[in-house]
Amino acid sequence: MSVLDEIIAGVKEDLAERKIPRSEIEAAAYGAAPVIDCLPIMRAQEMAVIAEVKRSSPSKGVLASIADPAALAEQYQEAGASAISVLTERRRFSGSLADLDAVRKRVTLPILRKDFMVDEYQFFEARAHGADLVLLIVAGLSDSQLHEFAALTNELGMRALVEVHTHQELERALEIKPELVGINSRNLKTLEVDPKAFAELLPELPAELIRVAESGISQRSDVEFAQKYGANAILVGEALVKAGDPNLAMRDLLGQRWAYSMLDSKLVIDGLGHFGPYGGRFVPEALIGALEELEAAHSSALEDPIFQAELAELHRTYSGRPSIITEAKRFAEHAGGARIILKREDLNHTGSHKINNVLGQALLTKRMGKSRIIAETGAGQHGVASATAAALMGLECVVYMGEEDTKRQSLNVARMKLLGAQVVPVTSGSRTLKDAINEAMRDWVTNVENTHYLLGTVAGPHPFPTMVRDFHKIIGEEARAQVIELTGKLPDAVLACVGGGSNAIGIFHDFIKDTDVRLIGLEAGGDGVETGRHAATISGGTRGVLHGTRSYVLQDENGQTIESHSISAGLDYPGVGPEHAYLHDIGRAEYRAITDAQAMAAFALLCKTEGIIPAIETAHALAGALQVGNELGPDATLLINLSGRGDKDVQTAADYFGIPL
Amino acid sequence: MSTNTALDQLFVKTRAENRAALIAYIPAGFPSQAGCHKVIETLAKAGVDAIEIGYPYSDPVMDGPTIQAAATQALENGTGVTEVFAALKHATDQGVAAVVMTYWNPIEKYGVAKFAQAIADNGGSGVITPDLTIEESDEWRTAVDTSSINPIYVVAPSTKPERLVKVTDQCGGFIYAASLMGVTGTRSGISSGAGELVARLRKVSNKPISVGLGVSNREQAKEVAAFADGVIVGSAFIKAIQDAPDEASGLAAVSHLATELAKGVREAR
């Protein structure tokens, strides 16, 4: 007697014991919640995953105890599985219908009842317990059984996954016009796995079928192998139940370790802060301890309700959150008539989005028991915000600012000093923001014991890009709800200016999962990307490492950083946050360059049409809105992050427009 | 990962002689291309055992004002990868062990495997990478293995014990122990952190350990040579050149300092 025959004999015995009258089980089947059709869900994926809840197997014995099968299934769902398979065979697989019930309660994906189906009763039973799919193992069924069971499956509205091991079985399977065929590479008689089965049988499956590779899928190369021969779905159990983190294991199999989980816009990262090839840590060893300490403080703060409450209270009573949205109707007339909605971060205390990050990091500084913060600043907005938070929380504050910028933004230098901060003009290198960051890093290496480096954007070594994003994502969370409330739907596009990328990632992040919403970042094009005098890092740069992270960088053929140019000091930076580099590469966000002249025209337009003086940084996003609005026309709704107000830029704007002061 | 570079051989020799090696740092292209080559010759003649050729970089976050200024000058002199390899070759031609010290981005830009091979092709023993963390070093590891050169990583007084094991495990040639928490530059005294760090390193590795950051005179060299296998001096040489009124007196100052330091490393034990 083969292993399969033995299992089937056991299944029949168990079934005899639990059977209830046929009429009752039929009634339960027809009374169950409607079937969830797996076909469209699976077809939407290049490689769909049927993720299996499986405790043990005849070939491997016990795999995992799985005390809470529903929780595991939920993790599969979050990780992006297209269907869940639940083993219900008791003797060899330690499964049960109770497992199926538990999983059904918790997931919304289609569920495959995986068992050895040898009796009509089992089909009603499967449906009664909420299954959407059943398994038909050709090797264990006669031709007439196959036809009969396929028809019954159909009648109950379910789909059948028809499993074959050989050419001969495949021919028999195709007779019943299946929609899903699984090639099982495990020989059911010997229990050996032979991937040759994929190579031989997958190519013979008609293209319109869902072609599932089953068994022996334990690493990425196995998936690639199956895919090469035509598989568009995999059924995996062992590799997932044995992994410490099933979510990560599934992403590994799909070669998307870094991909976003579209369900919650959370990025699955590896603990080293990578966004695909970007991010990570390129820093002197002396800073590793401080970065690890910061990472730990940030993760514990994320989970700590007291920290979150303290931050929320500061938002409400100090910075003025939630910030409002304003519909810019007169401005919109110039933007092709599209609806233009402004998220008013300019109304925050200190005049820009920067305060969100600064308050978060200042609280973390106290949590780490440090007494001194240092910060870099270009336009002075982040410096002012840092000095503000330091004053509020009684921290010592030193701000590094390129000597060039201290001249361009003298008003902000005075503000920082009034707030009690020390401003250090940086005279090395190009004397701008990038050199201020260098100097801040040198200070940090030297004084790391009592000092926190309060970096002002989503760049720098891990954990800064994720941490700063986490402090800014409230912008998008608020705006998404506000826009839906106002317009009844999601916007067509979300736009923001991109220097290091903090205000942009802040408003983008909650929309990443809304794949129909275009995310558009506007970089500083300076005199035009083609002139080489610009700060459009993604549009005009190449992959490289700067300030501790891998991203796009403006650099020459020797890897030397090229100085950036922009009328806007806050965008005048030759690097950009790694998450933007990644969003760009995977095509989830688009980046365009806006010249100084285009930005200043949009600046003037917003002043005159809406009575709002924006920061020049923000004017780049507004210029983008004029372009995109004209491209999309009057039916479109655009959400723009109005990242800051223009008080600090009055001097620059007056010079630009020739207004005598 | 076993290598037999000139640097590996140097430490076999200095250990046999029961002394520390003297390692000098000079950025390529400083004070000029030709000037740099003369400095290299002078260092070799004055008894320096190994030379680190610095790759001048636009954003040197590990360096203090002295080396920053030298790097800026070198970049203004048009120093790029070609000049770096030429200086490296010139050093190895003088019969001393030579390595390149560079921030990571220029390596990545040039091509990781290609860079490692170019080091080997120019007679270089290895590369010091002060901002490459071991977590980011997979590609580099393969490249240095293929080209049989030494990957030299920097450890700091703040490096935790379990991490010291991991980093030193990856080091070849020697382990670069940063004597203090800070950037390059001369200091009036050797920090007590240096001896403590070396003692911690000895417990986890028997690879040669060289101490850098802040060593600038014979006394300090002697002090460090008592417990380290190598003494690294950079800013002091650069300062000697920067402070000299002309090239000839600069070279004389370099020669004098190197001779003094060479005595220092020999009188420690």
Ligand SMILES: Cc1ncc(COP(=O)(O)O)c(C=O)c1O
């Ligand atoms: C108002 C405003 N918007 C945008 C920026 C650019 O920074 P980020 O790209 O990190 O949002 C700045 C920086 O100073 C700013 O002040």
